[in-house]
Amino acid sequence: MKGKPVIPPVYLSATYEFESTDELIDVVQHHSGFIYSRWDNPTVRETEKALAAMEGYDEAIAFGSGMAAITTSILAFLDRDSRVITVRETYGGTFEFVHKFLPRLGIEVIDLGCDEVDGFHAEIEKGLTLLYLETPTNPLLRIIDVKPLAELAHAKGAVVVLDSTFASPVNQRPVELGVDIVIHSATKYLGGHHDITAGFACCNKEDSKRIWEYRKVMGGVLDPMTAFLALRGMKTLELRVKRQNETAMEVAQFLATHEKVRIVHYPGLSTHPDHPIAKRQMKGSGGILSFEIEADFEGTKRFVDTLKAIKLATSLGGVTSLATQPVTNTHAALSPDERQKAGISDSLVRISIGLEDAGALIDDIDQAFAAV
Numbered sequence: 001m002k003g004k005p006v007i008p009p010v011y012l013s014a015t016y017e018f019e020s021t022d023e024l025i026d027v028v029q030h031h032s033g034f035i036y037s038r039w040d041n042p043t044v045r046e047t048e049k050a051l052a053a054m055e056g057y058d059e060a061i062a063f064g065s066g067m068a069a070i071t072t073s074i075l076a077f078l079d080r081d082s083r084v085i086t087v088r089e090t091y092g093g094t095f096e097f098v099h100k101f102l103p104r105l106g107i108e109v110i111d112l113g114c115d116e117v118d119g120f121h122a123e124i125e126k127g128l129t130l131l132y133l134e135t136p137t138n139p140l141l142r143i144i145d146v147k148p149l150a151e152l153a154h155a156k157g158a159v160v161v162l163d164s165t166f167a168s169p170v171n172q173r174p175v176e177l178g179v180d181i182v183i184h185s186a187t188k189y190l191g192g193h194h195d196i197t198a199g200f201a202c203c204n205k206e207d208s209k210r211i212w213e214y215r216k217v218m219g220g221v222l223d224p225m226t227a228f229l230a231l232r233g234m235k236t237l238e239l240r241v242k243r244q245n246e247t248a249m250e251v252a253q254f255l256a257t258h259e260k261v262r263i264v265h266y267p268g269l270s271t272h273p274d275h276p277i278a279k280r281q282m283k284g285s286g287g288i289l290s291f292e293i294e295a296d297f298e299g300t301k302r303f304v305d306t307l308k309a310i311k312l313a314t315s316l317g318g319v320t321s322l323a324t325q326p327v328t329n330t331h332a333a334l335s336p337d338e339r340q341k342a343g344i345s346d347s348l349v350r351i352s353i354g355l356e357d358a359g360a361l362i363d364d365i366d367q368a369f370a371a372v
């Protein structure tokens with residue numbers, strides 16, 4: 001038949017047949033093909049290669065969720081004598097894994113606030129196995145200066161892991177910052193349509209062998225159909241993120257002048273404490289912003305409940321704008337004291353900008369302020 005598909009097929013096969021036992025042995029011993037889809041699958045490989053190329057690493061390893069990518073990649077480099085230094089402002093699931101699960105294995109965990117630069121220097125100086133960073137942070141969009149910390153950690157022989165989900169490969173180039181393992185929750189920008197749960201770890205060949213081996217045994221692999229959807233999402237990633245950067249900036253500027261807004265957290269604004277680092281480290285300021293409104297918990301809840309175009313939903317990075325009041329969900333498990341320390345007030349709202357018209361989003365926000 002003439003003509004071949006522009007879009008590659010989805011290989012749903014869980015297992016693969018061989019011409020001979022010698023051929024099978026070669027695949028098992030040299031990883032030279034496909035034998036079982038928990039090990040590797042052609043559609044998943046295609047998606048992995050596309051992301052590795054996008055991030056500028058040798059390899060990407062696909063997982064069934066961002067959390068599977070994070071937990072498997074971290075465990076791949078630790079043993080019971082390991083020492084982990086982590087930024088405190090990580091995604092909630094990561095925080096729970098690092099602070100609850102790792103100590104159960106006898107692993108020492110040190111956490112520091114994202115602006116405790118001297119603390120990071122002092123703790124890294126004492127020695128470490130793994131440095132775990134996440135930037136921009138959630139929900140205050142703080143920016144960590146990655147390169148100097150990565151250099152210090154490397155001088156101690158540590159592996160440097162960065163969750164770059166909020167930035168996406170469009171707004172941040174971790175490979176240029178000295179990061180060894182880059183994590184993405186593809187549930188967010190890479191997928192981009194709120195219809196998949198997936199995760200990736202990008203790294204060099206040697207590290208990928210280790211993470212691949214752990215994925216093979218722990219089993220958190222991505223399924224082929226979801227890999228196909230992730231690949232489809234990645235084709236429009238740059239267009240979406242550039243548009244989201246522009247719209248977020250417009251919305252942030254609108255909020256910054258609004259009488260019912262106390263403070264706007266957006267790294268693109270010159271008032272943001274990390275604006276100079278963001279300008280240097282990021283190619284765009286991102287599609288997520290947060291702000292405190294002049295209201296108590298109930299007033300803020302009314303604001304969020306009155307939004308129409310912007311949906312009340314957790315998650316981020318997709319085509320639809322989503323709003324949450326972090327105190328009610330992502331940071332609900334923290335005590336009032338912990339929340340205060342983390343700068344998460346009852347009046348804080350986080351918005352993930354989608355692909356709607358900026359004017360329509362601003363109108364929506366404006367009408368919701370009327371309810372406060």
Ligand SMILES: Cc1ncc(COP(=O)(O)O)c(C=O)c1O
Nearest residue numbers: 065066067091163165185187198
């Ligand atoms: C920054 C960040 N990393 C990791 C995750 C976890 O990803 P997943 O929900 O795909 O497991 C999330 C989820 O919200 C996130 O926001």
